[in-house]
Amino acid sequence: MSGAAILRSIGSLAVRRESTKFGVFRFRGVFVSRFDRYRDELLSSVLALAPVPVETRPEGLTFSRPPRPEMGDLALPAFPLAKIAGRPPKEIADQWAEALRTAVAERNGVLVSTPGIPAIAIEQVTTAGPYVNFTLDGAAVTRSVLEDIVTAGGCYGSAENPTESRVMVEYSSPNTNKPLHLGHVRNNLIGISLCSILEAAGDTVIRTTLVNDRGIHICKSMLAYQRWGNGETPTATGEKGDHLVGRYYVLYDQKVKEERRQFAESHGVDLSRFSSEARKGKAKDELAALDKEAEQFEASFEAASELTAATQKMLLDWEAGEPETLALWRTMNEWVLSGFRETYDRMGARFDRWYFESETYKLGKDEVDRGLRMGVFEKRADGAVWAKLEQKGLQDKVLLRSDGTSVYITQDLGTAVRKHEDYGMDRSIYVVGSEQIAHFKNLFAMLELLGHPWAGGCYHASYGLVTLPRGMGKLKSREGKAVDADDLFDELHQLAEAKIVEGGYCESPEDVSRVAEMIGQGAVKMYLLQVSSDKNIQFDPNETIAFAGDTGPAVQYSHARIQGILRKGLDQGLIREDELALRTTGSAADPLVPESGESQGRRDGGAWIRFGEHLPAGPFLSPRTVDAAVLHEPEERDVLRLLADYPHWVRVAAGQLSAAPVANYLLDLTKAYARMYHQHEVLRASDPALMRARLQLALCVAQVLRNGLALLSIEAPDRM
RNA sequence: GCGCCUGUGGCUCAAUGGAUAGAGCAUCGGACUUCGGAUCCGACGGUUGGGGGUUCGAGUCCCUCCAGGCGCACCA
Known part of the structure; x- marks a missing residue:
């Protein structure tokens, strides 16, 4: 079960455009800017004078900026009207400009006279081929823009009124067996900023996270701690709880590798034969034989592995509610979570509601029953329950195993329903890495099959992988090879601090430290947020650190x-x-x-x-x-x-x-x-x-x- | 094999279907006795992976090919 190591938070690619109806979502609220509204009103007035009568604003007809400032302040392409009229755009532009010039002359340049909106005069209307360009009274524009900002202050750029939309954003969603790393940092930043942006646009935002705090991978660090932990605690060692637990997760991996090595030795298997080194230059059928051999070896090792057996037993104990296991689980989870809270505070991540998989993992069975009754799910010969997704152009998916136990997506199905019961939001956004694109497609398709009216409001905000340059390989927390979030923040903090001290503008040590933290955070955040989320990010420490x-x-x-x-x-x-x-x-x-x-x-x-x-x-x-x-x-x-x-x-x-x-x-x-x-x-x-x-x-x-x-x-x- | 994402100057990235594809880094050359040099200006550098198509207009949309990445479990 290695995949569990890298769950929801690390990512690879994305399909914003494609996923649901959100791709065409456009915010239409009013923003705190009278100049903005002036532009809007002006467009209406200008449209009324168009040589082609139009009832409503043609799609895509908005003001833009001319390519060079001397061409004017606002630009309007004549193409949309040309299309409607079936005449050359240049001709339309010329006629339009002529009509506008007349109106401007008659009305002293003022085409917009709505109370509350600045009456900015138009000084000149020109054409440049198919474009109509407007030059505005510069002083009036300047006055208007500056006053907008002075009036609105921190709200400049935010919606003036709330929208009707309640939107839940789930992000971060960590595993409680290891500290947060670079992949989580990207996830958190996308989530944090998305929430703020939606709020700025007037939406009501509910911030949530789904903590993966149960399962076999959690048991691994628990087992390692139980065996080799010597009763260490974060208080005693002074280590952050998530780091302490993470060490045991890595230790478990090492111990299994050691066990595997010994197993191979005692069975006379040469492990190096399976390495990618050894595979180089081999023929296709030779490789296939090798794969088969490797597979057999892994199977027999797993069957014989004492550590694997002990971990599985621990999971069963946990599910059975065995007190000692539960106590250890609670203790270690709390350690990890308090470590997370520290890192979250540092980054500015916060949540209105924490969901825990230990509480939600059994959810979803009601939905399965419902689907069966509706005939959109089916029970097959061996007893397993499948979702019939082929009608949606997807592959059918298992929802309940033949032994009746549920799988990952079953839980997500139940959790989705629970979230709506809890908050009744219109939209539900999942900030999760792009490797789970298919998973969410399936999930949303199932919700639709189940007839949930809100299914269309679900959206997977996926994002690409964060990779390391050159030979640094992939981020593998299991092997302790990830770029740790706290370490990264510390390093940036120190670099910023050195620079601040050198500059000498901050006097007290507290100021130096406070500002260094702002700058360190500013560095990573801008670095990660300026690239579009569909893209993988190659993380170059030197560039991130550059100021x-x-x-x-x-x-x-x-x-x-x-x-x-x-x-x-x-x-x-x-x-x-x-x-x-x-x-x-x-x-x-x-x-x-x-x-x-x-x-x-x-x-x-x-x-x-x-x-x-x-x-x-x-x-x-x-x-x-x-x-x-x-x-x-x-x-x-x-x-x-x-x-x-x-x-x-x-x-x-x-x-x-x-x-x-x-x-x-x-x-x-x-x-x-x-x-x-x-x-x-x-x-x-x-x-x-x-x-x-x-x-x-x-x-x-x-x-x-x-x-x-x-x-x-x-x-x-x-x-x- | 199937599906999805990405491909833009040497490198990292921008560009709500619109005018002459923009920045930063790197390289080279300049400015300034600095309202804070973590500065500013300039030069070099692009047939936007290839080929078709739609459109008045394509880096952006469609098709196809190529390259890289990620998925395709009775895992999570």
């Missing part, structure tokens, strides 16, 4: 430097402390922005907390004292564009159920900001108005960086 380039620390560095500029500005008396406002996001009384009249997010008896309300908002300058018109350098405009686009990327992330769009966006924003501040000085700007405007822009960048990083569970230090 320059497209990395988490680079983003954090930008944030810290903005805070540095602010500190300096205060020190030099260029701005006064009392004109800065640190504000509580979403508070009804807004000291900074005059009447908005906008809803600030709905609170149903305090049940729904908008994502971002826990984040630090500001400080900002009061928008009344900032003249947006002075910002017109191309580098400043680039940054502004990116700030305005942030809600869009959160929406894309929610639609794709992936943090990668946000991660890549943050790296882009960081680079754009770096270019800007390098070229245009803030505090030494030519006049006070420009200084204030640039400072406000920088403070808004800091806010958006914090908001985006928070979705990836990365913290932003004020100095580093």
Whole structure:
């Protein structure tokens, strides 16, 4: 039973597009950005003036950004309308632009005049082939975007109102026989960020994990501990509980190998003959014979193995509720779980509900009965129960063995039903490695056959394997060859710490340590989250550790430097402390922005907390004292564009159920900001108005960086 | 054999079917007595694995071939 070693958490590949209806899921909620809504309204107005009358917005017709900023602020392709009209897109674009220019001239450039939405004037409408490009009043856009960010603070980029959707996310799902490793780290990060992103999009999220705390693999570490543990405890050895137990899991493997070696020796079998070395260059039939021989050997060894027999007996004892076995099991599980909790805290993983397989492994038999009654499952001659999945284009699967015992998927079937009984959610997302793609396809197909109306809301968020470079092989925790999560975090922490001490911006040792932890975490998280989950990740320690380039620390560095500029500005008396406002996001009384009249997010008896309300908002300058018109350098405009686009990327992330769009966006924003501040000085700007405007822009960048990083569970230090 | 995923500059990756395929690393060359050098700029480097097709438009969708990965248990 080796496969049990690597259960739900390590992965390989994925099929987001393919799996269920989720692939086409698009979030349509409203985000906290009046500029965003302006764009939406503008599109409606523009559409009303189209040379081709349309009832509804044609699929795929949205504003995008022209490839070069000088071409305008918004771009609209004429293709969809050209298709409807059956005329050349360029012709449509020209006519459309002409009509728009007339309207713009008549209405002083203002096509959108809806209360609560900024009236940003259109300065120019041009065409570039089949595209209609719009140039907006730059100062008005700048003002609008900056005010959006100042007003929303930590909520900028989050949904303004909750959706009706309740979604459960299961992630991490570890085995309690070994510590968490790199594969789990990827799983946890995907799960953590997915939950935040869904919450930002307005969903109600229930975080769960399914702990695999029973079974033969658990008994292995128990047996090894029982025999060779000498009563060690985490308290006595000072070792983390999961690491201690993991050592015995490795020890068990070693002992079995030793037993196997001795068995081979006493039976005159030369094990090296089975090695891949020995297999090289052999003919096909020779190999087949060798395979058969190896198989026979393994079978006879297993039958004779004392350790295997003892482990199996232990499993039977456990199932029978034998007190001593249960006591040992409880003790060791608690050790492991307390170790996990420590690592989870460090990463920012948390769960509303922990499911344990020791409690769920018998579930599912009711569903089997139900399926039998419905005729979608069948009992075959030998008594085994099969799910008839062929009608779904899959292979039939066993649900109950001929001896009546259940298998893995039976338990998952029962657990799925239990989850819905417990929470009644609309959607259920499983963050599990791609090697289980087939498993979840089968599971969801069975749920559909059983007629559960919510079956279509189940989705397997799969992700690829994390591999090691070069000769480092695969992650094999059984052999103790995995990259341990805690060790990795420690190593990154130390590297960051060295760098911080060198920089000298953090004074107290506590600060150094706190910030080093943020940076170490930022490094792994950004490294793992910026690649799309379908892909395998080749884990290169050197690259992860790098602090320059497209990395988490680079983003954090930008944030810290903005805070540095602010500190300096205060020190030099260029701005006064009392004109800065640190504000509580979403508070009804807004000291900074005059009447908005906008809803600030709905609170149903305090049940729904908008994502971002826990984040630090500001400080900002009061928008009344900032003249947006002075910002017109191309580098400043680039940054502004990116700030305005942030809600869009959160929406894309929610639609794709992936943090990668946000991660890549943050790296882009960081680079754009770096270019800007390098070229245009803030505090030494030519006049006070420009200084204030640039400072406000920088403070808004800091806010958006914090908001985006928070979705990836990365913290932003004020100095580093 | 069947199924799924991946294939984009030397390396690691981006790019909601849209305009001239973008970053980082590496290499080479520059800037600056630094609002924090964990900096910025530039150069080099691509027939997006090959071939067909759909489309006004394909890295993206379909077919096919090739390569790599992962699955295909009365395991979990």
